[in-house]
Amino acid sequence: MKTGTNHYDVIVVGGGHNGLVSGAYFSRAGARTVVLEAREKTGGAADTSAPFADHPEIRVSTYSYVMSLMPGAIISDLELRRFGYDVSPMGPYYQAHPDGRSLTLWHDDARTYESVANFSKKDAEILPQWEAWLKSVADVMGPLLNHVPPKLGSFSAGDLIDQAQTLWKVRSLGARGVADVTRLFTMSATDLLDDWFESEELKGMLAANGVIGTWAGPDSPGTAYVLLHHSIGDIGDGKLGSWGYPQGGMGAVADAIRSSAEHSGCEVRTDARVARILTRNGRAEGVVLESGEELRAPVIVSAVHPQIAFLRLIDRQELPGEFVSDIERWKTRSGVVKINLALSELPSFSANPGTELQEHHTGGMALSFTPDYVERAFQDAHMERRGSTGPFVDGCIPTSVDRKLAPDGIHVFSLFTQWVPKNWSEEPHREELEAYADRVIDIYDGLAPNLRRSIIDRQVIGPYDMEQELGLMGGNIFHGELSVDQLFHMRPAPGYADYRTPIRGLYHASSATHAGGGVNGIAGWQAFRQAQKDRAIRRS
Numbered sequence: 001m002k003t004g005t006n007h008y009d010v011i012v013v014g015g016g017h018n019g020l021v022s023g024a025y026f027s028r029a030g031a032r033t034v035v036l037e038a039r040e041k042t043g044g045a046a047d048t049s050a051p052f053a054d055h056p057e058i059r060v061s062t063y064s065y066v067m068s069l070m071p072g073a074i075i076s077d078l079e080l081r082r083f084g085y086d087v088s089p090m091g092p093y094y095q096a097h098p099d100g101r102s103l104t105l106w107h108d109d110a111r112t113y114e115s116v117a118n119f120s121k122k123d124a125e126i127l128p129q130w131e132a133w134l135k136s137v138a139d140v141m142g143p144l145l146n147h148v149p150p151k152l153g154s155f156s157a158g159d160l161i162d163q164a165q166t167l168w169k170v171r172s173l174g175a176r177g178v179a180d181v182t183r184l185f186t187m188s189a190t191d192l193l194d195d196w197f198e199s200e201e202l203k204g205m206l207a208a209n210g211v212i213g214t215w216a217g218p219d220s221p222g223t224a225y226v227l228l229h230h231s232i233g234d235i236g237d238g239k240l241g242s243w244g245y246p247q248g249g250m251g252a253v254a255d256a257i258r259s260s261a262e263h264s265g266c267e268v269r270t271d272a273r274v275a276r277i278l279t280r281n282g283r284a285e286g287v288v289l290e291s292g293e294e295l296r297a298p299v300i301v302s303a304v305h306p307q308i309a310f311l312r313l314i315d316r317q318e319l320p321g322e323f324v325s326d327i328e329r330w331k332t333r334s335g336v337v338k339i340n341l342a343l344s345e346l347p348s349f350s351a352n353p354g355t356e357l358q359e360h361h362t363g364g365m366a367l368s369f370t371p372d373y374v375e376r377a378f379q380d381a382h383m384e385r386r387g388s389t390g391p392f393v394d395g396c397i398p399t400s401v402d403r404k405l406a407p408d409g410i411h412v413f414s415l416f417t418q419w420v421p422k423n424w425s426e427e428p429h430r431e432e433l434e435a436y437a438d439r440v441i442d443i444y445d446g447l448a449p450n451l452r453r454s455i456i457d458r459q460v461i462g463p464y465d466m467e468q469e470l471g472l473m474g475g476n477i478f479h480g481e482l483s484v485d486q487l488f489h490m491r492p493a494p495g496y497a498d499y500r501t502p503i504r505g506l507y508h509a510s511s512a513t514h515a516g517g518g519v520n521g522i523a524g525w526q527a528f529r530q531a532q533k534d535r536a537i538r539r540s
């Protein structure tokens with residue numbers, strides 16, 4: 001094996017958190033590894049930045065904002081806590097209503113009962129059963145996130161064994177459980193919630209998890225699964241569906257992974273955009289950077305969007321036609337707009353007044369009044385081709401528990417919002433985005449009348465910005481929609497959901513693979529494991 005400066009055992013393309021996780025595992029296994037990141041910094045969508053020119057002391061989680069689905073094994077294998085990974089649980093889910101009432105899903109069952117009973121006593125009584133049901137499905141489906149999807153439909157001996165192993169994993173579902181899972185995969189979040197509850201306000205709150213990052217409203221079939229996907233993680237505290245704020249913002253998670261990788265000898269290069277992945281006779285050989293520099297390795301891990309990896313960086317002639325068509329048809333729309341506000345004081349909601357820190361400030365503060373409200377937000381963008389007049393928002397204030405982000409007294413309001421038209425990824429739409437952000441702020445201001453006047457500065461990031469800056473094609477936050485036709489053995493293409501690709505030695509580790517999206521590192525870890533299984537890792 002050659003050992004020149006440009007010869008490595010493993011090259012990772014893309015320094016988002018998945019690329020860094022992969023790099024860390026490979027280097028820990030003794031492989032000479034380099035991670036190549038196009039931007040001036042690593043982390044991708046797991047990023048902390050100081051976007052306000054006049055207030056460089058205020059930092060925000062630029063894109064992703066809360067943690068949940070990262071397996072404990074990755075956290076401990078990479079010793080992430082030692083390198084600064086520190087996640088604090090979010091507070092309760094809170095929804096203020098224009099009529100002056102509020103609904104809060106506390107971590108305490110008795111308090112939740114009391115709050116929900118103000119809207120429906122029947123729902124308050126049934127909510128614990130819903131949670132138990134969700135947990136029973138999550139207990140079976142959750143571990144599948146760490147399972148390599150089998151090649152369904154293949155009759156080769158190895159693939160049949162994989163299929164049998166998958167079935168074995170879900171054996172505890174029983175006939176009833178299989179029906180439940182089938183429902184989850186095929187139903188809309190609205191229909192599922194209608195089966196359980198009567199209060200539109202409670203259903204609106206629960207529907208939020210069904211639409212995060214999807215190009216679909218809660219009435220669309222398949223959104224019930226998204227609801228489950230966002231409810232099966234935890235932050236290592238064993239509490240189903242718990243989410244948390246990383247101290248120092250989401251960039252601190254990526255920094256911890258990078259430090260772990262570098263500690264084990266992984267080289268991490270920024271400003272190193274890959275222009276080509278080199279292949280010969282169906283085997284990966286190396287990469288060429290935009291600068292013209294060539295790097296060689298027998299193992300390449302792609303941790304970038306599949307349409308970048310397979311349609312831009314690799315010569316299509318090298319790939320099977322069917323695979324190219326699948327990647328071309330990959331659905332990657334979203335209509336997400338991230339708004340980060342710097343505030344001089346906490347919002348004082350009319351339903352629960354006061355600018356002093358209260359429990360509801362530490363959790364999610366959504367604009368998800370009812371399923372109809374959320375569906376309308378989607379239809380505005382989908383059918384009316386305009387930014388929603390009443391956007392859906394998942395809002396939270398990380399500075400309520402993370403004082404590393406801003407000076408005392410200053411807060412950051414993170415607003416994950418949907419939807420704008422899917423083709424806004426093609427043009428900046430700057431003025432329309434600012435008008436859309438004004439509408440979001442107006443709605444919050446109607447609930448918390450001090451909000452608008454407390455805004456020190458704001459950052460509005462649309463689908464175009466996300467595509468241009470990070471390579472999130474179409475602005476989709478997960479490198480591809482979490483729709484039923486793009487899950488498990490179909491993610492990102494039938495026959496290639498095992499983190500392998502049609503090119504030998506080339507593995508895929510982005511959020512477009514099974515278990516993506518989210519800042520969970522699973523794809524980066526699985527790509528390493530598959531390379532290990534293939535005995536592809538050499539050690540210089």
Ligand SMILES: Cc1cc2nc3c(=O)[nH]c(=O)nc-3n(C[C@H](O)[C@H](O)[C@H](O)COP(=O)(O)OP(=O)(O)OC[C@H]3O[C@@H](n4cnc5c(N)ncnc54)[C@H](O)[C@@H]3O)c2cc1C
Pocket residue numbers: 013014015016017018019036037038039042043044045046062063064065066067068069272273274275303304305308336338416466469470471472476477478479509510511512516517518519520
């Ligand atoms: C607005 C927003 C909110 C979100 N909220 C959450 C949340 O709260 N919680 C959660 O768990 N998930 C959230 N997500 C999803 C999550 O952030 C992503 O699924 C995850 O970060 C993707 O990680 P990745 O490493 O696979 O890819 P990315 O983070 O996209 O990283 C890919 C990297 O590859 C680089 N790159 C691209 N092309 C090249 C090239 N040619 N050469 C070299 N490098 C290249 C990019 O610059 C980028 O750094 C959110 C995402 C967004 C955008």
